[in-house]
Amino acid sequence: MKKIVLSVLVxxxxxxxxxxxxxxxxxxxxITDTPSVNVGGSASFSIIDNSGKRYNLSQGMTKLAYSxxxxxxxxNKLALPIRVxxxxxxxxAGKTAYRGYILISKTANNKVNVVNIxxxxxxxxxxxxxxxxxKWPLETLKAQAVISRTYAIANMGKHRAQGFDLCxxxxxxxxxxxxxxxxxxxxxxxxxxxxVLTYKxxxxxxxxxxxxxxxxxxxxxxxxxxxxxxxLEGVRCKYCSDAPYSAWETALDESFIRQKLSKTADIGEIQxxxxxxxxxxxxxxxxxxxxxxGETIMNAYKFRLTxxxxxxxxxxxxxxKKQNDKFFFVxxxxxxxxxxxxxGARGMGLDGKNYAQILSYYxxxxxxxxxxxx
Ligand SMILES: [Zn+2]
Ligand SMILES: [Zn+2]
Numbered sequence: 158m159k160k161i162v163l164s165v166l167v168x169x170x171x172x173x174x175x176x177x178x179x180x181x182x183x184x185x186x187x188i189t190d191t192p193s194v195n196v197g198g199s200a201s202f203s204i205i206d207n208s209g210k211r212y213n214l215s216q217g218m219t220k221l222a223y224s225x226x227x228x229x230x231x232x233n234k235l236a237l238p239i240r241v242x243x244x245x246x247x248x249x250a251g252k253t254a255y256r257g258y259i260l261i262s263k264t265a266n267n268k269v270n271v272v273n274i275x276x277x278x279x280x281x282x283x284x285x286x287x288x289x290x291x292k293w294p295l296e297t298l299k300a301q302a303v304i305s306r307t308y309a310i311a312n313m314g315k316h317r318a319q320g321f322d323l324c325x326x327x328x329x330x331x332x333x334x335x336x337x338x339x340x341x342x343x344x345x346x347x348x349x350x351x352x353v354l355t356y357k358x359x360x361x362x363x364x365x366x367x368x369x370x371x372x373x374x375x376x377x378x379x380x381x382x383x384x385x386x387x388x389l390e391g392v393r394c395k396y397c398s399d400a401p402y403s404a405w406e407t408a409l410d411e412s413f414i415r416q417k418l419s420k421t422a423d424i425g426e427i428q429x430x431x432x433x434x435x436x437x438x439x440x441x442x443x444x445x446x447x448x449x450x451g452e453t454i455m456n457a458y459k460f461r462l463t464x465x466x467x468x469x470x471x472x473x474x475x476x477x478k479k480q481n482d483k484f485f486f487v488x489x490x491x492x493x494x495x496x497x498x499x500x501g502a503r504g505m506g507l508d509g510k511n512y513a514q515i516l517s518y519y520x521x522x523x524x525x526x527x528x529x530x531x
Contacts, residue, residue: 173310173311173359173360174358174359174360175353175355175358175359175360175526176528177528177529178528178529178530178531179277179310179313179528179529179530179531180277180313180530180531181276181277181278181530181531182274182275182276182277183274183275183276183277183280183309183313183322183323184260184272184273184274184320184321184322184323185272185273185274185275185280185321185322185323185324185325185332186270186271186272186316186319186320186321186323186324186325187250187251187253187255187271187272187273187325187332187334188250188251188270188271189264189270189271189319189324190264190266190268190269190270191268191269191270191271192222192223192224192268192269193220193221193222193223194220194221194250194251194261194269194271195218195219195220195221195249195250195251196218196219196221196241196248196249196250196259196261197214197216197217197218197219197248197249198214198216198217198241198243198245198246198247198248198249199216199243199246199247199248199249199254200216200243200244200245200246201213201214201215201216201243201244201245201246202214202216202241202242202243202246202248203241203242203243203244204219204221204230204235204239204240204241205239205240205241205242206228206235206236206237206239207235207236207237207238207239208236210233210235210236212230212233216246218249221235221239221261223263223267223268223269226267228261228269237261237262237263237269238260238261238262238263239260239261239262240258240259240260240261241258241259241260241261242258242259243258247335250271250273252336253333253334253335253336254334254335254336255273255275255283255334255335255336256273256275256276256279256283256334256335257273257274257275257276257279258273258274258275259271259272259273259274260272260274262320264319270319270320270321272320272321273325273334277309277530278346278347278350278351280309280332281302281305281306281309281346282335282338282342282343282346283332283333283334283335283336283337283338284305284309284330284331284332284333285298285301285302285305285342285345285346286333286337286338286339286342287330287331287332287333287337288301288305288330288331289301289342289499290503291339291341291342293502293503293506294503294506294507295341295344295345295348295506296505296506296510296511296512296515297502297503297505297506297512297515298341298342298344298345299345299348299349299511299512300497300502300506300512300515300516301345301499301502302342302345302346302348302349302352303349303352303353303354303363303512303516303525304354304363304365304497304516305330306349306351306352306353307353307354307355307360307361307363308330308363309323309329309330310353310360310528311360311362312329315329316329349512351527351528351529351530352525352526352527352528353525353526353527353528354516354520354523354524354525354526355523355524355525355526356386356388356520356522356523356524361386361388361520361523362386362389362496363496363497363520364376364389364493364495364496364497365496365497365498365499365519366491366492366493366494366495366496366497366498366499367400367402367491367492367498367499367500368397368400368401368402368403368490368491368492368498368499368500368501369394369397369438369490369492369494369498369501370397370403370404370439370471370473370488370489370490370491370494371393371394371395371397371398371439371489371490372391372392372393372394372437372438372439372494373391373392373394373438373494373495373496373497373498373519374391374436374438374440374493374494374495375389375390375391375436375437375438375495376389376495378436378438378440378442378458379458379493379494379495380458380493380495381456387521387522388520388521388522388523389495389496389520391436391437391438391494391495392518392519392521394498394501394519395504396498396500396501396502396503396504396505396508397490397498397500397501397503397504398504399500399504400491400500400501400503401491402470402489402490402491403489403490403491403500404475404487404488404489405470405487405488405489405491406485406486406487406488407468407469407470407485407486408483408484408485408486409464409465409468409469409483409484409486410482410483410484411426411427411479411482411483411484412482413464414427414430414464414484415427415448417463417464417465418446418453418455418463418464420463421455421463422453422455423450424446424448424450424453425448425449425450425451426448426449427446427447427448427479427484428447428448428449428479429445429446429447429479430444430445430446430447430477430479430484431444431445431447431477432444432457432472432474432477433445433454433457438473438494439473440457440458440471440472440473440474440494441457441472441473441474442456442457443455443456443457444457444460444472444477457472457474458472458493460472469486469488470488470490470491470492471488471489471490471491471492471493471494472488473488473489473490473494474486474487474488475487475488475489496519496520497515497516497519497520498519501519502515502519505518513525
């Protein structure tokens with residue numbers, strides 16, 4: 158389930174103009190600000206420092222430690238940046254195997270960053286199984302590959318100031334290196350090679366979430382966007398009804414809720430919490446909190462994030478009741494519900510729909526276009 162949870166997190170996009178020529182290489186920050194790193198190879202490998210000194214090592218791991226302004230390999234002093242490469246196999250940084258090579262460079266605060274430099278299409282092979290599930294249909298994974306490619310290209314250079322393009326966490330999108338690859342994920346990347354989603358000559362903002370509970374949501378009600386692209390206005394979805402947390406309920410202590418809310422508002426003992434207003438997707442717009450110090454109205458999505466986004470899976474409430482010292486929340490769907498519904502994309506794949514149909518269902522009026530690599 159961890160993989161799905163990761164995708165619940167919001168990916169923020171800038172709306173960049175579509176460009177046919179894209180760099181075929183990507184630099185991914187995989188370990189940042191570390192004083193030492195274990196590197197290695199699945200076959201014989203080499204460590205080459207900035208002065209051109211080369212150390213050839215046999216398969217296995219070795220430690221590089223940065224101390225007193227010096228990078229040390231045993232007793233040897235190495236000049237940064239350092240390249241770790243293997244002509245015959247994969248390279249390792251920590252416990253993860255990577256394609257391409259590893260570059261280690263100094264950071265501003267006297268530590269090092271470990272960056273995996275590899276072919277952009279190979280990078281996606283380490284993303285698709287982390288952002289989706291290898292147990293899902295190929296067409297669903299192909300839709301994910303197009304989404305992840307679009308996101309990465311539109312956000313290339315987000316970490317330029319740190320000397321790499323994207324990080325490997327949920328801040329950008331999760332990348333697990335060659336260690337994360339699975340055959341069906343690789344197939345999804347290869348079969349959609351170079352394909353991205355566009356809308357009016359710009360990269361589409363390919364936001365996604367775990368499951369919508371029956372209707373996807375407009376970002377207007379979630380993030381307060383004012384200029385909503387028509388492909389994100391929200392669609393009915395009948396494909397995710399068997400998703401985990403398609404319907405959910407949770408019980409939270411009144412004191413727990415009060416303590417969380419008191420970080421943003423002056424809240425007394427809570428008597429009731431009521432959903433207020435309804436989005437076209439069926440979610441609450443606000444919640445009204447009646448308490449001993451008065452009444453507080455809060456955006457329902459913000460309320461969910463403030464209390465516990467893990468326990469309260471969405472702000473599509475079917476009921477909120479108080480019993481003794483507990484509040485019982487009943488709702489459906491999981492995540493912010495904007496863009497593609499991942500469990501719905503799985504359902505469409507199982508239903509025999511292809512990836513182009515899946516993408517045009519959740520992002521209507523977008524186009525699949527092909528970039529070329531320079
Ligand atoms: Zn990042
Ligand atoms: Zn759905």
